[in-house]
Amino acid sequence: MSWGRDTRLFATAAAGTEGALKAELRDLGLSGGKAARGGVRVGGGLEAIARLCARSRIAVRVLIELDEFACADERALDRGVGAIAWERWLTPDRTLAVRATSRDSRVSHTGFLAQRVKDGIVDRQRRLLGARSSIDRRDPDVGVVLRLERDRASVLLDASGASLHRRGWRAEEGAAPLKETLAAAVVRLSGWDRERALHDPLCGAGTIPIEADLWARGVPAQRPERRFGFERWADHDEDARARVARERAAGEARVRADGPACAGSDEDPEAVRRARANAARAGSRARFEVADLTAVALPAGAHVVANPPYGERLAAADVWPALEVAVARWRAAGHPVSLLLPDDAPALNPPGAAAPRAHSLFNGALPCRLVTWDDPKG
Ligand SMILES: C[S@@+](CC[C@H](N)C(=O)[O-])C[C@H]1O[C@@H](n2cnc3c(N)ncnc32)[C@H](O)[C@@H]1O
Structure with a gap:
């Protein structure tokens, strides 16, 4: 199974650079992006995800929006998280990490929110599969992001993996380097x-x-050998691998x-x-x-x-x-x-x-x- 063209993507960027990212996405053939606080929303499938990860110079992370729902308390969060088919990406042999942000919302403790999302995911795994993923905060196979804003929750998967500002060439930094x-x-x-x-x-x-x-x-912003978060998920099969390889080769050819x-x-x-x-x-x-x-x-x-x-x-x-x-x-x-x-x-x-x-x-x-x-x- 793979990502269809109507997949909702959110490319994050440093505050104040959202407009620059939107212009960059247009240059990369991803039109229709809408700048929002902290990033740009854009639609696109697997090729768009691969293109964004490999070629955007300004995006810091590429997130895939799984669901969005009203979330005034933890029970609403539990219901929303429990309804997502996590097993599509996350099998018990894959590791997991959850990050959360909260803004102008009744539940504001981000540590609590992240913990609650993690519990909801592993409870579902135990129920359906009899086993659960372990947590790896540093280098998870599947990174999950919860964004709570004015009591609306967005649940997202981190398709990029490690932050995209790390290109792999700046081994030597000196004082106060720019990302x-x-x-x-x-x-x-x-x-x-x-x-x-x-x-x-x-x-x-x-x-x-x-x-x-x-x-x-x-x-391309990223080296050909760099592997992204989405390439470690359970749904990344042979067909997806071939499509991503074609997409990246087309970028290198330019x-x-x-x-x-x-x-x-x-x-x-x-x-x-x-x-x-x-x-x-x-x-x-x-x-x-x-x-x-x-x-x-x-x-x-x-x-x-x-x-x-x-x-x-x-x-x-x-x-x-x-x-x-x-x-x-x-x-x-x-x-x-x-x-x-x-x-x-x-x-x-x-x-x-x-x-x-x-x-x-x-x-x-x-x-x-x-x-x-x-x-x-x-
Ligand atoms: C904030 S750092 C620049 C960081 C750089 N943009 C990066 O990403 O690595 C400022 C640099 O200005 C240099 N500098 C300070 N005074 C200077 C001068 N009078 N002439 C040339 N370079 C100078 C420092 O040596 C330092 O490397």
Whole structure:
């Protein structure tokens, strides 16, 4: 048995990046997505699930909605969970984990909710099969998510498995790296056209230029050998395996050998070494060099995209005046500039530059804004 085209999917994303994810899904041929808080709802079958997992750069998880029902108390939850045919995906030899969230609802204790869902699932297994799954919170075969919002429960399966920001190439991180999924969203929200060069003059582990290069060349976000959560479920039979393999091969076939020049620089030689190693592991053509941000030479028209160091740990105070001067110089030379700044960072007012457009989003729990001075020539 497999997933039909009317399957309801919810791709999760960092708050503020839902619109970018929706645009990405459209590019991946998954139209009709509806942005909601924390992600995008979209319909699609097994091929769409595989495509989303393998190729979305912005989605953090891909969830499949099994059921939705009114849930004002635990009895309603028990009834709803007990009515789902879990044995289709979860046999007793497969492990299970349940996560829960609650918002504006009478039952708010997420630990209690997760426990109750888990109990409902294993009770049904015992009743029907005489045996139950064991729990593996770290790496379950079947991950279940309960989302309770205004006393309505959604019960979902986690099709992606481990978080999709883990691409497998960033073995070396350095201080304050952006999650790969957020870096991909920032690149898209910057308005970079995937034709002009892109440069990150504060590149750290190189996440922004690497994600930009891979996106521009159509490289799938996940390596071909990565296995997703849904591939470990009981319903993933030979036919499903063959369809997923075909879908993934079609994605790999779209990769372009060349693309716009994506590059980064950093004053720290160790950061540059790490960025180069990460690019090599990722199969990225992004180039990196050691340079102070005030001295870096940009290719004509390059779009500057960066997240400057900010906060005590990264001694932001030193970099701010230099950054203001550098942005003014880049603007005067006609470079579009996009910077991800925490909300409480002082405003940058580079002399001579008009007010930037700003987009609010979260970097983990930190409220931020992506400010962009667009190409003055439009
Ligand atoms: C927040 S980190 C960037 C993280 C990066 N986006 C990533 O995902 O790994 C900021 C970087 O700016 C670099 N930096 C600080 N001052 C600099 C300067 N004046 N010139 C060049 N690089 C600088 C630091 O070495 C650090 O690697």
